[in-house]
Amino acid sequence: MDKIISQRFLLKFNYDVIFTKDVFNTENYSLINLIKNKNIENKFIIFIDKNVYKLHINLVNNIKNYFFKHNKIIKLQSDPFIIYGGEVIKNHYILVKYIYKLIDAYKICRQSYIISIGGGALQDLVGFAASTAHRGVRLIRIPTTTLSQDDSGVGVKNGINFINKKNFIGCFSIPFAVINDYKFISTLSDSRFIEGLSEAIKVSLIKNINLFNKIEKNFKNIIKRKDTVIKYIIYKSAYIHAKHISSGGDPFEITSSRPLDFGHWAAHKLENLSKYKISHGNAVAIGIALDSTYSFLIGILSKYEWKRVIKLLININLPIYSKELNYKKNKHYLLFDGLNEFREHLGGQLTITLLKKIGEKIDVHEINKDIYIKSIKILKLTNFLKNVNK
Ligand SMILES: NC(=O)c1ccc[n+]([C@@H]2O[C@H](COP(=O)([O-])OP(=O)(O)OC[C@H]3O[C@@H](n4cnc5c(N)ncnc54)[C@H](O)[C@@H]3O)[C@@H](O)[C@H]2O)c1
Numbered sequence: 554m555d556k557i558i559s560q561r562f563l564l565k566f567n568y569d570v571i572f573t574k575d576v577f578n579t580e581n582y583s584l585i586n587l588i589k590n591k592n593i594e595n596k597f598i599i600f601i602d603k604n605v606y607k608l609h610i611n612l613v614n615n616i617k618n619y620f621f622k623h624n625k626i627i628k629l630q631s632d633p634f635i636i637y638g639g640e641v642i643k644n645h646y647i648l649v650k651y652i653y654k655l656i657d658a659y660k661i662c663r664q665s666y667i668i669s670i671g672g673g674a675l676q677d678l679v680g681f682a683a684s685t686a687h688r689g690v691r692l693i694r695i696p697t698t699t700l701s702q703d704d705s706g707v708g709v710k711n712g713i714n715f716i717n718k719k720n721f722i723g724c725f726s727i728p729f730a731v732i733n734d735y736k737f738i739s740t741l742s743d744s745r746f747i748e749g750l751s752e753a754i755k756v757s758l759i760k761n762i763n764l765f766n767k768i769e770k771n772f773k774n775i776i777k778r779k780d781t782v783i784k785y786i787i788y789k790s791a792y793i794h795a796k797h798i799s800s801g802g803d804p805f806e807i808t809s810s811r812p813l814d815f816g817h818w819a820a821h822k823l824e825n826l827s828k829y830k831i832s833h834g835n836a837v838a839i840g841i842a843l844d845s846t847y848s849f850l851i852g853i854l855s856k857y858e859w860k861r862v863i864k865l866l867i868n869i870n871l872p873i874y875s876k877e878l879n880y881k882k883n884k885h886y887l888l889f890d891g892l893n894e895f896r897e898h899l900g901g902q903l904t905i906t907l908l909k910k911i912g913e914k915i916d917v918h919e920i921n922k923d924i925y926i927k928s929i930k931i932l933k934l935t936n937f938l939k940n941v942n943k
């Protein structure tokens with residue numbers, strides 16, 4: 554008989570996603586309130602996305618003043634480190650090593666803190682290094698794009714790209730806390746600002762019709778970046794994403810479906826086919842358009858609802874088509890390689906999320922490539938007509 558030691562244990566994790574404005578204002582206590590042990594000098598190092606550093610000219614001084622004011626509790630081990638932002642940094646493992654070296658040089662231990670201030674790419678990179686150095690250093694994320702505030706920054710995934718595949722190296726780990734500071738997103742260009750909302754539209758389509766209705770009704774105010782509606786959308790989207798992680802029963806995605814990744818099999822492949830010229834947010838918008846059109850063509854989504862989805866994307870200036878959808882090698886659509894890559898990344902059988910109706914998804918395990926090709930043609934034509942009618 555084999556001897557077996559059966560193991561089973563449950564772990565409890567907590568982390569807060571805090572919504573605030575001007576986190577490094579000396580009178581703002583969001584950060585200081587997070588510190589558990591206020592009787593010691595807690596060590597910190599900080600990484601800042603270069604574009605955030607350039608556009609928020611007082612940021613470093615504000616950080617230094619903040620740490621000075623609270624110097625009995627928090628200690629900055631060095632001036633903040635500036636790292637380039639954007640997807641390209643996730644292609645360079647050497648940056649992970651750079652962060653490890655700083656963690657070592659500045660004596661950051663598992664009871665110390667790393668703060669990452671930047672977009673989703675910087676969050677994924679610094680998060681990966683922080684989660685693997687010393688098997689996990691406390692990480693406080695301060696996301697600075699709409700996308701990282703409404704989706705990526707509030708979750709439990711970290712990663713970098715490898716062999717031209719997105720997030721090939723990575724890990725699940727729980728941030729110590731997330732602080733969504735509304736002030737940061739003011740410096741995003743209009744296109745960056747809007748593209749991050751594609752994740753909010755995605756989650757509304759598969760989980761929450763009320764959020765979709767709100768976005769649809771307020772599209773003009775969204776384009777004008779009106780505070781009230783934008784704050785609501787970011788909060789609601791972050792809430793749905795975060796609650797899915799804590800209450801969905803599979804925070805580390807052990808099963809083969811990734812229920813929040815509607816539109817993402819195509820999105821990841823488009824990013825890669827465009828050599829990362831198409832941003833994640835825009836790729837997700839195209840992925841949503843594609844999978845919604847496919848859902849309509851196979852008869853599970855009504856024509857009326859399909860039109861609402863496409864119209865909303867167009868109305869808020871998100872793309873619904875890109876030429877990469879049509880890239881071919883020997884008549885084979887390269888996009889479809891994304892299906893297998895998506896499956897391999899998740900493990901198990903292929904699971905693609907489609908739309909049954911607005912606010913309700915359905916998972917399928919097989920797809921019809923001819924109908925996807927027809928979907929691409931429809932989107933190309935719709936995109937053409939949209940441009941003609943401008
Ligand atoms: N971990 C996850 O669960 C998860 C989920 C979704 C997306 N992601 C990842 O997130 C990344 C996309 O993140 P993103 O959309 O935030 O883009 P990004 O991080 O690539 O940033 C886009 C650009 O905006 C700049 N920027 C950042 N903040 C700014 C600000 N406040 N003002 C002006 N410019 C600013 C950056 O320097 C960069 O040039 C992708 O790598 C994607 O794979 C991760």
Ligand SMILES: [Zn+2]
Nearest residue numbers: 752817833837
């Ligand atoms: Zn995404």
